[in-house]
Amino acid sequence: MKTLYAFCAAFVFAAGVVSADTLPTIRAAVLKIGTVNWELETIRKNGLDKKHGFTLVVQPFADNGATRIAVEGGEADLAVADWIWVARQRAAGKDYVFIPYSKAVGGVVVPADSTASSLKDLAGGKIGIAGGPLDKSWLILRAYAAQEYGMDLKADTEQVFGAPPLIFKSALGGDYAGAINFWHFLAKMKASGMKELISVEQAGEALGLDTDTPLLGYYLKESFLNDNPDLAQGLFAASRDAKQLLATSSVAWDAIRPRMNAKTDAQFEQLKSDWVAGIPDRGPVDEDAANTMLALMAELGGAELVGQATTVPQGLFADVE
Incomplete structure (x- = not known):
């Protein structure tokens, strides 16, 4: 009986390893000191990537330009940008898709x-x-x-x-x-x-803008998401779980404080408060609201800012909820 039990336990363990190893991997290209690391580290530390069907690998870079090159060149699967920039890229022919992350603004x-x-x-x-x-x-x-x-x-x-x-x-x-x-x-x-x-x-x-429209988000190639049909929702769900944790747990913040470059307790508390205030409502992006914002950006910044994206390109926003 003990031999049979040991065999079954070993089989279950091995099966778990195989299952974990076969999860799709998302390679995130991020600024080394970027605030998105707070959420990504919370996802990894708490196993929220595995919970939602993927393995998150974080790849730090020195600047935003390098993160964008990494995604375009296939060295990474994900980076962070505002959706107006992503819309410009999609309108120019790149198959980028946007997944909401934050509405925090200056x-x-x-x-x-x-x-x-x-x-x-x-x-x-x-x-x-x-x-x-x-x-x-x-x-x-x-x-x-x-x-x-x-x-x-x-x-x-x-x-x-x-x-x-x-x-x-x-x-x-x-x-x-x-x-x-x-x-x-x-x-x-x-x-x-x-x-x-x-x-x-x-x-x-x-100005009549919907300020709950998330400005910042994760962008990935649509071809990558097509090869992994549940990944967009999985990433979004892991992101939301991390937000919920950070909105309610001081312990979760203590775990990432070394990454926050907060010189004082006052800075730490203000960073926490403003980050939580930037959490958008859960749900898909309102395209009508986004089009209103894009029209204003096009009026103020012209093609130099929005490129050919005079309206929100079809398929820009991932279908997540």
Whole structure:
């Protein structure tokens, strides 16, 4: 009997190994210090990839350009981008599909002693902007200023464009009347005493945009997903499970704190709070809402921003729920 039991146990163990080994693998190309690592590490640490039928392998890269080359060249299966960029690629003939990840967006912060109460109070001042003239947060804030105050934010201020860490450092040093940065740098700026003047979410709402539309997401090749029909839903489900865990468990955050580059407890708490606030509602992307946003981006940024994607390309958003 003991021999039979041992044989059965060994068989079950071996079968489990074979089953795990035969799961499809998703190779994620990510920035080494990117915030998406917080979710991906939570997925891996808690076995949420295996739970949902795949094995996640994370491949760090130095910059976004390298992650995009990795996916295009077949060295990786997944990377992160905003859906407007993915729409541009799909409209140009690439078979990229977008799976929602986050609605976290930036905003404008001002020094702690600033008397500014709205964007119009920044007239004549200098604004530091992470990214370039086609940064989507900057474009939305320009549209908002024009609608609310009849103000040409570009003409009425001096812009300084730069990398997010540079804008972060210069803003804390008091170099700008206001600063626009990516959400996680803004979180640290707020934790360091700067005040949020207006968020891109607030500006978007005033412009009639659906601010629950996830801006950021995972993109993969449609051909890869066709070869693995359940993978899109599996990835989305693992992502949602990780979000639920991070929204409810301080232990889950403690596990990834070393990756967060939080210099103080205040930064750590603000990063946690703003990340959770960026969790979108579960469900498919509303294409009508996305088309409204895309139309505004096309109006403000033209073909230089959206390329041939004047409307949301068919099949852009993965069918997940």
